[in-house]
Amino acid sequence: MGTFEFLLQGLVVAAQPMNLLYALIGVTLGTAVGVLPGIGPALTVALLLPVTYKLDPAGSLIMFAGIYYGGMYGGSTTSILLNTPGESASVVTALEGNKMARAGRGGPALATAAIGSFVAGLIATLGLAFIAPFVVKFALSFGPREYFALMVLAFVTVSAAFGDSTLRGLTALFVGLGLAIIGIDQQTGQARLSFGVPDLLDGIEVTTLAVAMFAIGETLYVACQGDRIPEKVEAVKGSVWMNAQDWARSWKPWLRGTVIGFPIGAMPAGGADIASFLSYSAEKQFSAHKDEFGKGAIEGVAGPEAANNASAAGTLVPLLSLGLPTTATAAIMLAGFQQYGLQPGPLLFATNPQLVWGLIASLLIANFMLLVLNLPLIGLWVKLLTIPKPWLYAGILLFATLGTIGANPSVFELGMLLVFGLLGFVMRLFGYPIAPVVVGLILGPMAEQQLRRALAISQGDVTVLFMSPIAAVLFGLAFLAVIVPLILRARGKGEVLSQFAANED
Numbered sequence: 001m002g003t004f005e006f007l008l009q010g011l012v013v014a015a016q017p018m019n020l021l022y023a024l025i026g027v028t029l030g031t032a033v034g035v036l037p038g039i040g041p042a043l044t045v046a047l048l049l050p051v052t053y054k055l056d057p058a059g060s061l062i063m064f065a066g067i068y069y070g071g072m073y074g075g076s077t078t079s080i081l082l083n084t085p086g087e088s089a090s091v092v093t094a095l096e097g098n099k100m101a102r103a104g105r106g107g108p109a110l111a112t113a114a115i116g117s118f119v120a121g122l123i124a125t126l127g128l129a130f131i132a133p134f135v136v137k138f139a140l141s142f143g144p145r146e147y148f149a150l151m152v153l154a155f156v157t158v159s160a161a162f163g164d165s166t167l168r169g170l171t172a173l174f175v176g177l178g179l180a181i182i183g184i185d186q187q188t189g190q191a192r193l194s195f196g197v198p199d200l201l202d203g204i205e206v207t208t209l210a211v212a213m214f215a216i217g218e219t220l221y222v223a224c225q226g227d228r229i230p231e232k233v234e235a236v237k238g239s240v241w242m243n244a245q246d247w248a249r250s251w252k253p254w255l256r257g258t259v260i261g262f263p264i265g266a267m268p269a270g271g272a273d274i275a276s277f278l279s280y281s282a283e284k285q286f287s288a289h290k291d292e293f294g295k296g297a298i299e300g301v302a303g304p305e306a307a308n309n310a311s312a313a314g315t316l317v318p319l320l321s322l323g324l325p326t327t328a329t330a331a332i333m334l335a336g337f338q339q340y341g342l343q344p345g346p347l348l349f350a351t352n353p354q355l356v357w358g359l360i361a362s363l364l365i366a367n368f369m370l371l372v373l374n375l376p377l378i379g380l381w382v383k384l385l386t387i388p389k390p391w392l393y394a395g396i397l398l399f400a401t402l403g404t405i406g407a408n409p410s411v412f413e414l415g416m417l418l419v420f421g422l423l424g425f426v427m428r429l430f431g432y433p434i435a436p437v438v439v440g441l442i443l444g445p446m447a448e449q450q451l452r453r454a455l456a457i458s459q460g461d462v463t464v465l466f467m468s469p470i471a472a473v474l475f476g477l478a479f480l481a482v483i484v485p486l487i488l489r490a491r492g493k494g495e496v497l498s499q500f501a502a503n504e505d
Contacts, residue, residue: 007129010357014365019059023362026063027369030070035078036392041071042328042435046214047396049207049336050403057340058355062362064336065316068329069121069363072309073370076113080106080301092280093308096293096300103296108242112250112298113305114374115242120258120306121367124313127262128320129360132349135321139346144453145465149474151447154324156478159436166482168432175423176440179204186449199412206335208404209441212417213434214332215400217424219393224429250302253283257306264307265314267326279307313363320344320356325442328435334442343446 013019033044045064052060080097093113100109142150155177159169182193183203194200242250260282261275283303284293293300318324323345325331337344342352349356404417424434458464466472 003130003133006133006353006357007361009354010359010361011364013058013354013358014062014362018056019062019358019362020365022059022063023066023366024369026066027070027073027366027373029063030067030072031074031370031373032070033067034071034074034076036387041068042332043214043218043396044071045329045332045336046210047399047403049210049332049339050408052336053207053339057342058358060340061333061336061355061359064333065359065363066366066369068312068333069309069366070370071329072121072312073114073117073374075308076117076301076305077110080109080113092276092304093301095280096297099294099296100298100301105296105298108246108298109296109301111242111375112246112302114371116250116254116257116302116306117309118367118371119254120261120308120310121313121370122364123258124262124265124310125360125363125367128313128316128363129357131266132317132321132360135317136346136349139322142346142470143468144450144457145468146470146474148447148450148454148465149468149471149478150322150324151443151450153474153478153481154439154443155436155447157324157326157481159482165431169436172427172432172434173436173440176437177444178440179209179437180441180444181448186445187452197412199410203445204416204441205408205413206438206442207339208408208413208416209420210332210335210438211400211404212420213424213427213437214328215396216417216421217428217434219397219400220421220425221428222389222393224425246298249289249298252286253279253299253303254306256282256286257303257308258310260303261307261310262314265311265326266317267314275307275311276304279303316360316363320348320359321346323443325435325439328438331435331439331442335438338442 014023029044030041033041044067048060048064048067052063076093076097079094080101082098097106097109097113100106155173159166159173180203182200184191184194184201191201257275257279260279264275264278280300280303283297283299284290287293287297287299289297289299315327315330318326319330319334321344323334323343325334334344337348342348342355401414401417404413427434427437454465455462466475
């Protein structure tokens with residue numbers, strides 16, 4: 001069957017009433033957490049991992065994907081109305097969007113962000129549906145050494161792409177790899193680093209680590225910040241809808257943002273932040289209203305928001321076809337697959353096509369849901385900004401604890417939740433990224449298994465690892481994954497962040 005037939009079958013799965021409900025819950029939660037500053041899709045998916053442990057795998061993964069898309073949508077609201085980017089990808093939206101809100105044009109800014117996200121998400125999801133099968137066909141030729149090279153690429157990618165320091169990223173990665181070797185050796189059956197504790201023989205639970213690092217650690221970090229000066233929320237004045245001139249100035253940036261965002265999101269060293277920065281730079285070059293940039297140019301909202309959402313679909317290409325996470329949310333979604341005994345990659349398309357294509361098709365439905373939810377209910381999302389942070393984070397702490405107890409009712413597991421939560425807090429305090437720890441724990445055992453298989457086949461000859469053309473290319477990409485983000489950040493972010501700082505002054 002071709003892609004169209006698989007996509008139609010996926011639509012049948014996604015259109016089932018329960019899956020539609022899961023998608024609606026996901027996009028609603030995603031939009032809400034995107035609106036709330038400091039709470040991202042990764043934290044929300046991590047919190048839901050233990051809660052969805054016994055639910056239907058397809059429905060849970062559809063909900064996780066809806067949260068991811070919804071978070072990308074909702075992030076524009078806080079950037080435009082509050083001038084507080086919830087994550088690095090929303091910095092550009094805050095640049096021009098907040099200036100529009102202060103000038104009484106917050107409605108058109110929110111509208112172009114929502115419609116641009118819809119257009120980009122729709123096109124990029126179709127791109128995902130047509131590109132992923134080709135990547136899968138390529139990946140089916142992989143052997144142990146190619147898979148090990150792919151794991152190395154994944155490790156280097158998350159270390160280089162997350163945070164501002166590659167060294168700190170690698171340090172966080174090795175923390176995760178150290179945790180990954182705890183438990184019984186898969187080949188020899190010997191206990192490793194269990195220290196005589198029976199609960200450690202099965203290894204560290206990915207769910208416990210993810211919830212602790214993202215939820216508990218973030219809550220403690222916010223608590224230690226103390227009271228801050230409350231930010232002023234700009235009121236949405238006038239009509240929410242765009243006029244003819246706004247449409248004329250927005251549709252090209254939407255398309256350009258999609259073209260920029262999708263491939264960068266699919267790149268191992270890509271990400272929404274790089275895509276949005278490059279989109280902003282492109283719009284500044286192509287715009288016929290260059291003098292408005294820095295004062296509230298609608299192109300500076302339309303392009304980056306489209307790139308932001310397109311990159312989310314692009315991120316799912318390596319995740320679904322290769323099992324390669326390139327963002328924090330993708331890493332947590334990978335843990336979600338594994339808690340159901342599923343491993344994203346080429347074999348998943350063959351063994352469980354209904355789940356994969358149902359997930360892809362659900363993204364098309366989620367885009368329509370998000371468009372309906374975002375514009376008419378903007379007043380509701382703005383009210384979420386008034387929730388006191390102590391209440392919000394206390395609820396997160398309670399939910400994380402109850403979720404962990406529900407998934408694994410053990411005093412030892414609660415102790416691990418606290419220990420890893422404190423570890424996440426310390427890492428957050430000193431600027432170490434969290435995602436590499438989770439990725440190291442998830443992919444570490446697989447990388448070890450593939451390396452030992454490759455060495456067994458080659459009778460211990462390490463040089464054989466580099467003899468395969470595919471493996472050599474993947475190792476080369478791993479090297480570039482360290483260099484490229486440094487260059488792109490230096491060229492793309494430097495100008496934008498300096499302008500952001502100037503606007504703040």
